[in-house]
Amino acid sequence: MLPKGFFSATTCASVKPNNTTRDDMALIFSKVPATGAAVYTTNKVFAAPITVCRESLSDGRAQAIVVNSGNANAATGSQGLQDARMMRRIASEALQINELDVLVASTGVIGLPLPMDRMVPAIHTMGASKIAPYDPLVVAQAIRTTDLFEKHGATSLQVGNKEVIINAVCKGAGMICPNMATMLCFVQSDAALTKAAAQSALQTAVHRSFNRILVDGDMSTNDTVTLMANGLSGAPTIDIGTPEYTIFTEALTALLVKLGKDIVRDGEGSTKVVNIIVQGAVNDDDAQIAAKSIANSNLCKTAFFGCDPNWGRIAAAVGYSGAQIDQNSFDLFFDQVQIVRQGVALSGDTEQRAAEVLQKEEFTIRFDLNLGDGIGNYWCSDLGYEYVKVNADYRT
Structure with missing residues (x-):
């Protein structure tokens, strides 16, 4: 399921000197300006x-994006700004398109100059001889860093009497903390x-997806999500306030939620995906504050890793979050297993049943404040030994 009129290319530029085989550059191209x-x-x-993307998107138009990992x-x-602009210029020359219609993205180690002596000829090669029908899997492979698997997906919707396709490729595994997570999409x-519709739909979808995932509480310097919509489906133009805008935004959101959960699942050393739901808050903002506090708590995340239903850590995280809470009124569930009622642990086999829930690869923690109608959610990973290993060796 691929959108019409898109092409891609990848190549190995040895961006990291010790990489001689894996593709680490990608080019995505629309045959018409989008x-x-x-x-x-x-x-x-x-x-x-x-900075370069902001320059290029000042007119709301794009035709290509060049990426390195x-x-x-x-x-x-x-020098870094000059190099990013050079990436844009070389890609535009290779594709024979307007320079300001090219977007640029990079991911990897912070603080090192780009090896432009290797990257410039690589961009020329991609644009001049490697462009082929769009292949999201190959692009996803090329933009990986510590990712264990490729992240991509697609969805379709009807606009008028035409089928519209939305496709996305994504990378991310560590330094995941909104806003946004350490990722490219x-x-x-x-x-x-x-x-206006493109920017609004993307912002809404990102807010509901990538801004609600958390692995380790660190935010990157490079997080970028781009959208290119070229209109080649032949469907009517979508504008804000129309039913088609709502349908498009919901479809885009669902796709990005799927990719966001993939990032959490691939979190460095992650073994679990935990859906944190806080309900019954005085308002939605309070619910989000409380949910993020649980998701960002190392004590909670290590308990998830160890399959320990240590609900006191969860209550403490909500208590210091800044959200309003009555310690004598909250309820807590692990999936459908209620472990706390009105702030007090339930007896019997509830803790054993909760521990069984934590052994699953994906489960839900539901915290009900019982104070109002506010609701919020985060997706987070657990935190185990492998996270330290991956990040201790990241530059070596």
């Missing part, structure tokens, strides 16, 4: 490619969208 949108990290230390091109000063669609 409506473009993007959402970026909120980290105040942000990578040069983000292995080097973040972050904290690299004026590139969405392609053959829908026709106005500039």
